[in-house]
Amino acid sequence: MSEVLTQRLIGTLNEKPLHASLKEWYSEPGDVFEVPVDGYQIDIVRGDLLIEIQTGGFTPLKRKLRKLTESHNVRLVCPVAIDKWIVKLPKKRRGKETRRKSPKHGGLEHVFVELVSFPKLLSSPRFSLEVLLIREEEIRRFDGKKGWRKRGWVTEERRLVEVVESRLFDSPDAMRELIPADLKEPFPTSDLAEAIGHPRWVAQKMAYCLREMGAIAPVGKDGNSILYVRSHETD
Secondary structure (H helix, E strand, O other), X not given: OOHHHHHHHHHHOOOOHHHHHHHHHHOOXXXXXXXXXXXXXXXXXXXXXXXXXXXXXXXXXXXXXXXXXXXXEEEEEEEEEEEEEEEEOOOOXXXXXXXXXXXXXXXXXXXXXXXXXXXHHHHOOOEEEEEEEEEEEEEEEEOOOXXXXXXXXXXXXXXXXXXXXXXXXXXXXXXXXXXXXXOOOOEOHHHHHHHHOOOHHHHHXXXXXXXXXXXXXXXXXXXXXXEEEEOOOOO
């Protein structure tokens, strides 16, 4: 068995399907998998670049990424589902699974929901963030004891259907480009929400992150709403 194949097998033994599929999709010839660096396990090492693929929340990575970026180039790769199908496994052995498309759709802006854990890290020249827009399946099984919030259904795993698009952000300036060009200044988060086509709570997290990394700046208030302008201090 080749060394590369052995590394691939070791790296996927305890992985969830979505993480394993994204790692396989993202990998290139010459990549090394599951490498210990400074006491941390790294998904992919590509030359001098450490690549972490995160399919869940960012909070558990906060300390790890801050430590690694002190002396290494680090890229965080995360998926955002623009389309999702809910697959419910049969409750009984002879039952049939069901599959329906979720009415919810994600976008690039949804990365800010998790980026609130460490928005200032984008200011580091050693850190970059790559967002993968994907289509996925969410597999659910019935468990009356655990799934009370979803009427007894719990998420078993997530599966990749396809990667539709990728977008790399390597600076606050790059993230500021997610603000629609025709959004007039100064703007409150309600106007930002309308411009990006997502709920205001998403726009509020987006504004918080962009403000923390220096991509936008507060200039006053309109009632209780903070008004922002694009900042070019990071140029």
